[in-house]
Amino acid sequence: RLEEFLKKEVDLELSTLPDFEERVIDVSEVEKLMNSINAIPAPCAPVINPQAPNAATGTSLRVCWCLFSDDTVECYQLCYQPVSNERHSDGQAEHTLKVKETYCTITDLLPNTQYEFWVSALNASGISPPSERAVYVTAPSPPTIKSKKIRSCENAALVCWESRDINPVDSYTVEL
Numbered sequence: 001r002l003e004e005f006l007k008k009e010v011d012l013e014l015s016t017l018p019d020f021e022e023r024v025i026d027v028s029e030v031e032k033l034m035n036s037i038n039a040i041p042a043p044c045a046p047v048i049n050p051q052a053p054n055a056a057t058g059t060s061l062r063v064c065w066c067l068f069s070d071d072t073v074e075c076y077q078l079c080y081q082p083v084s085n086e087r088h089s090d091g092q093a094e095h096t097l098k099v100k101e102t103y104c105t106i107t108d109l110l111p112n113t114q115y116e117f118w119v120s121a122l123n124a125s126g127i128s129p130p131s132e133r134a135v136y137v138t139a140p141s142p143p144t145i146k147s148k149k150i151r152s153c154e155n156a157a158l159v160c161w162e163s164r165d166i167n168p169v170d171s172y173t174v175e176l
Contacts, residue, residue: 042126043071051136058111064103083114112140
């Protein structure tokens with residue numbers, strides 16, 4: 001029966017014409033409203049924390065910051081450079097890192113050196129203004145004891161050392 005049915009020629013013309021009205025619907029206001037609901041604003045500027053105690057070694061620094069808003073943040077852009085006394089120093093390169101957390105440990109730094117840090121927050125809408133800049137300092141290198149100059153007697157000892165740091169060191173602690 002199926003074979004016979006498929007051999008027949010079928011007339012698919014409609015006997016009456018459909019009565020549809022041609023309407024133009026303006027959805028621009030709805031689109032604007034939907035776009036404003038779905039759009040997230042660019043984040044506010046993060047706040048970089050001052051250097052915490054024990055946050056430095058001779059070659060690394062742990063930098064922390066926070067965000068005082070409920071902004072959506074995908075990642076942070078941490079920038080830093082060595083602090084220079086010269087106004088226009090071409091040798092002081094600016095470094096930029098992308099970070100997911102609100103902290104970062106930077107390595108391969110110079111001992112007893114000041115570094116300037118600032119951070120921005122990023123999301124799909126854009127980048128925040130940068131934070132205020134904060135200066136962090138790496139720990140000094142340990143001094144080298146001059147063993148040939150050590151002198152001692154019954155009640156005293158003379159120990160001499162030299163610093164390998166270019167910048168002056170505030171103080172030393174001698175432990176017996």
